[in-house]
Amino acid sequence: MLKNKEVRRYILSEVIITAIVGVAAYIFKLSAFMAVVIEGVLLFFLWFVDMQRRYRHMQKMAQEIDLILHGRAAGMLSEYEEGDISILRNEIAKMTVMLRQQAEQLGDEKHKLADALADISHQIRTPLTSLNLMLEALKKEDDEEKKSRIIFDMRRQLERIDGLVVSLLKLAKMDAGTIKLQKSQVKLGELVKAALQPVEIMLELKGITTRIDVRGSFIGDKEWSSEALTNILKNCMEHTADGGTITVSGYENAVHTELVIEDSGSGIAADDIQHIFERFYKGKNNKSDSYGIGLALARSIIAGQNGTVKAENVKNKDGKVCGARFIIRFYKGII
Numbered sequence: 006m007l008k009n010k011e012v013r014r015y016i017l018s019e020v021i022i023t024a025i026v027g028v029a030a031y032i033f034k035l036s037a038f039m040a041v042v043i044e045g046v047l048l049f050f051l052w053f054v055d056m057q058r059r060y061r062h063m064q065k066m067a068q069e070i071d072l073i074l075h076g077r078a079a080g081m082l083s084e085y086e087e088g089d090i091s092i093l094r095n096e097i098a099k100m101t102v103m104l105r106q107q108a109e110q111l112g113d114e115k116h117k118l119a120d121a122l123a124d125i126s127h128q129i130r131t132p133l134t135s136l137n138l139m140l141e142a143l144k145k146e147d148d149e150e151k152k153s154r155i156i157f158d159m160r161r162q163l164e165r166i167d168g169l170v171v172s173l174l175k176l177a178k179m180d181a182g183t184i185k186l187q188k189s190q191v192k193l194g195e196l197v198k199a200a201l202q203p204v205e206i207m208l209e210l211k212g213i214t215t216r217i218d219v220r221g222s223f224i225g226d227k228e229w230s231s232e233a234l235t236n237i238l239k240n241c242m243e244h245t246a247d248g249g250t251i252t253v254s255g256y257e258n259a260v261h262t263e264l265v266i267e268d269s270g271s272g273i274a275a276d277d278i279q280h281i282f283e284r285f286y287k288g289k290n291n292k293s294d295s296y297g298i299g300l301a302l303a304r305s306i307i308a309g310q311n312g313t314v315k316a317e318n319v320k321n322k323d324g325k326v327c328g329a330r331f332i333i334r335f336y337k338g339i340i
Contacts, residue, residue: 022047066097125285129169132162172298175232176284179305186309187226193219193255193264196227200234204242212248219264221257223335225310233306234264236299237314237331241268244329264333272318272326281316311336 030040178184249269280286284301312335319328
């Protein structure tokens, strides 16, 4: 306690006042009662001065906090001597830093949300506009065959909107952490088989050959992992020409379980590699009806299972890009 400058100053002041009053009482022959009264008045005056000093410090600190919170100061409070004010200053400084960090984070999230809402609005508005035009055309059309074709196109647009909404809901749930991922043994062979099932027909129609060579397993959620892998396979399929090849290989070691998906397509543009897993991002080679959500959802699912995913280009001996490669790793340990 004596290390506290305020306590030392107060004790020293009290000792000095007591000594002065004692000397004055001896010199002026004051009674003990009068000496106590004088000492009490002086101590009260000392306390009052100290309170005034503290009040000024508190007022200054409040003004500094207000400036910091409104972004008009660098974020540092004035230094005070060791004591209650100093302790309070340190605690408030910590809280102020936390509040500023949270404010900056909220600001960033606000901008991201605004951008995301703008992207969602655009994604939904496009098929809705098409539906509106098709509906007007359907009203004016008398030919039954053309009507059937318009209705078929309208159904496709509705399916596109439904797919977009479902993907957005899944991504939002993953980001919010409301989905409880299972922790069970997932065999790579079973996972790849389940992931290929939704795209088998399209692969067959495009004449794309799939080569599978996987072994091993990992601890995770088979259903959601299959969703992630399907999204990556869809991306590979969309960028692989008819008659191309998609290869899936995998193995397990003491550190992680790895899956590698390669296609024989046009590869990934250099400017797109760093952004390919960002939501709503559409690369140079993407189709116009792409949502830009599938790979973002895949990364979110994989990351939720102590995993990582990265994309790179496959190059031949001449250094020419001859496809894309996605590398997924599920690390061993607590998920």
